[in-house]
Amino acid sequence: MANSASGDSVVDRVVRVMEAFPEGVTSLQLSELADRAGLPLSSAHRLVRQLSEHGLLDLGAGGTVRLGLRLWELVNRNSPTLALRQAAMPFMEDIQQVLNQNVNLAVLDGWEALFVERLSRRGSVANRARIAGRMPVHISSAGLALMSHQPRELQAEYLEQFADPAGKVSADVVRHFLAEAAQQGYAQLAGVVDPDTWGIAVPVIDAKRRTVAALGVVVPLAEMRLQALVPALQTAARGIGRQLGD
Amino acid sequence: MANSASGDSVVDRVVRVMEAFPEGVTSLQLSELADRAGLPLSSAHRLVRQLSEHGLLDLGAGGTVRLGLRLWELVNRNSPTLALRQAAMPFMEDIQQVLNQNVNLAVLDGWEALFVERLSRRGSVANRARIAGRMPVHISSAGLALMSHQPRELQAEYLEQFADPAGKVSADVVRHFLAEAAQQGYAQLAGVVDPDTWGIAVPVIDAKRRTVAALGVVVPLAEMRLQALVPALQTAARGIGRQLGD
DNA sequence: ACACGTTCTACCATTGAATGGAAAACGACC
DNA sequence: GGTCGTTTTCCATTCAATGGTAGAACGTGT
Numbered sequence: 001m002a003n004s005a006s007g008d009s010v011v012d013r014v015v016r017v018m019e020a021f022p023e024g025v026t027s028l029q030l031s032e033l034a035d036r037a038g039l040p041l042s043s044a045h046r047l048v049r050q051l052s053e054h055g056l057l058d059l060g061a062g063g064t065v066r067l068g069l070r071l072w073e074l075v076n077r078n079s080p081t082l083a084l085r086q087a088a089m090p091f092m093e094d095i096q097q098v099l100n101q102n103v104n105l106a107v108l109d110g111w112e113a114l115f116v117e118r119l120s121r122r123g124s125v126a127n128r129a130r131i132a133g134r135m136p137v138h139i140s141s142a143g144l145a146l147m148s149h150q151p152r153e154l155q156a157e158y159l160e161q162f163a164d165p166a167g168k169v170s171a172d173v174v175r176h177f178l179a180e181a182a183q184q185g186y187a188q189l190a191g192v193v194d195p196d197t198w199g200i201a202v203p204v205i206d207a208k209r210r211t212v213a214a215l216g217v218v219v220p221l222a223e224m225r226l227q228a229l230v231p232a233l234q235t236a237a238r239g240i241g242r243q244l245g246d
Numbered sequence: 247m248a249n250s251a252s253g254d255s256v257v258d259r260v261v262r263v264m265e266a267f268p269e270g271v272t273s274l275q276l277s278e279l280a281d282r283a284g285l286p287l288s289s290a291h292r293l294v295r296q297l298s299e300h301g302l303l304d305l306g307a308g309g310t311v312r313l314g315l316r317l318w319e320l321v322n323r324n325s326p327t328l329a330l331r332q333a334a335m336p337f338m339e340d341i342q343q344v345l346n347q348n349v350n351l352a353v354l355d356g357w358e359a360l361f362v363e364r365l366s367r368r369g370s371v372a373n374r375a376r377i378a379g380r381m382p383v384h385i386s387s388a389g390l391a392l393m394s395h396q397p398r399e400l401q402a403e404y405l406e407q408f409a410d411p412a413g414k415v416s417a418d419v420v421r422h423f424l425a426e427a428a429q430q431g432y433a434q435l436a437g438v439v440d441p442d443t444w445g446i447a448v449p450v451i452d453a454k455r456r457t458v459a460a461l462g463v464v465v466p467l468a469e470m471r472l473q474a475l476v477p478a479l480q481t482a483a484r485g486i487g488r489q490l491g492d
Numbered sequence: 493a494c495a496c497g498t499t500c501t502a503c504c505a506t507t508g509a510a511t512g513g514a515a516a517a518c519g520a521c522c
Numbered sequence: 523g524g525t526c527g528t529t530t531t532c533c534a535t536t537c538a539a540t541g542g543t544a545g546a547a548c549g550t551g552t
Contacts, residue, residue: 010256015300021324031499040541050257063500066326069355075321076378078267080312109315132322286512309529
């Protein structure tokens with residue numbers, strides 16, 4: 001028994017502690033946290049105390065552990081998507097005003113689209129919950145728009161390892177979707193999340209011609225009018241791209 | 247030379263690395279990061295690599311370090327202010343619709359108000375930059391609203407240590423402001439950030455009668471109409487508070 | 493009020509993981 | 523192609539991290 005019987009470094013453990021919170025859960029009991037992180041209670045306790053001394057975690061009375069305000073602050077001030085979101089916001093508002101639909105912005109992370117910003121339809125209550133949500137590439141228009149504009153090798157690698165857990169889609173179908181999206185300049189997908197909605201997304205391409213994001217809308221099936229939506233999205237996406245120097 | 251010549255723990259160093267990014271800076275050179283974090287280059291390199299393997303940081307080609315998408319995701323999904331922001335959003339939208347002013351939501355952290363959510367005036371471009379911004383208690387209406395409703399001991403402790411770096415405000419003046427805010431149920435402050443604007447904020451009180459946030463607006467001096475603003479804010483703040491169970 | 497179960501906190505001898513200087517690779521710019 | 527400022531790898535040294543154990547603080551039911 002010495003430094004880590006389990007053979008993991010301190011950094012590993014810090015990460016495991018921070019990742020131990022299930023989605024949407026903001027507060028955890030110390031013992032449960034130790035359990036979830038797979039750490040001995042005393043080790044978890046020590047780590048949590050250290051982290052909370054720096055404000056990355058918040059160790060309340062009675063062993064209640066939360067993420068620290070300081071961590072939230074730090075991440076929101078220096079977020080890797082900060083420039084993207086700032087550049088995109090005005091254009092997303094334009095789309096929202098003109099089309100009055102749910103607008104969202106996603107980036108590619110692994111084989112998933114990660115939603116980094118979102119505006120709701122006017123009138124409907126703003127739903128922040130879905131921000132920081134993920135969708136597999138092959139069942140989101142944003143994911144398809146992003147992947148269809150990635151370098152050949154990455155697409156090949158993606159298709160190589162592709163497997164649909166639900167078993168409803170084959171790699172060939174996805175290949176077809178990607179080819180179509182690449183050729184058309186936009187991706188569309190009907191009723192995957194909600195059977196009554198369409199998703200349409202276009203790539204956002206920065207000054208260095210890299211596809212850094214996807215701008216999309218989700219519209220009720222009844223209001224689907226590609227001719228109106230796609231040009232608006234493409235125009236906005238170009239506007240965003242122009243602002244992105246890197 | 248062994249574990250930390252400088253006498254700090256691994257956790258200390260991890261925190262220093264994450265905090266090394268200056269406000270608004272999303273990307274840092276490895277050597278500069280090492281410098282800012284006060285770490286030997288090889289140690290910084292090792293830490294950054296370990297953290298980036300877990301996605302908390304992102305170590306790009308050429309030693310470019312950013313915060314990781316995964317960290318952003320994690321914090322946004324499990325943020326300690328998640329429930330607060332979700333509860334507040336609809337009411338903040340109402341305020342925005344009815345008053346058409348900049349609306350903001352802040353919590354108390356140390357002796358500062360930390361802004362956790364914000365909606366801009368309709369028409370003006372959404373300014374996300376100020377989210378995660380801080381203002382000292384004594385020069386923000388939100389800060390005064392928050393502090394004026396804290397327990398006696400905390401207020402005493404605050405006034406005890408109070409010192410205005412700018413030297414323009416004395417502890418007695420702040421005491422007066424706090425008393426006034428406590429009695430009136432709202433705090434107002436003219437032209438501190440911008441000389442032509444007023445800030446007005448009211449406390450948000452949860453089901454357990456704790457003051458957990460401040461809801462405020464920033465209005466141009468010309469449009470200042472307390473009679474209209476305060477009741478609207480108070481109504482919204484009560485609505486938010488009612489949703490907060492903890 | 494008491495006893496029990498649960499969860500948090502503190503302690504401390506043991507030891508292997510963390511450390512950082514030095515040198516090798518890299519890349520950019522004259 | 524040589525020089526300088528990086529990043530990256532290597533590896534012997536050693537002290538910080540570890541976690542079992544014990545006790546304190548809750549909370550809960552009887």
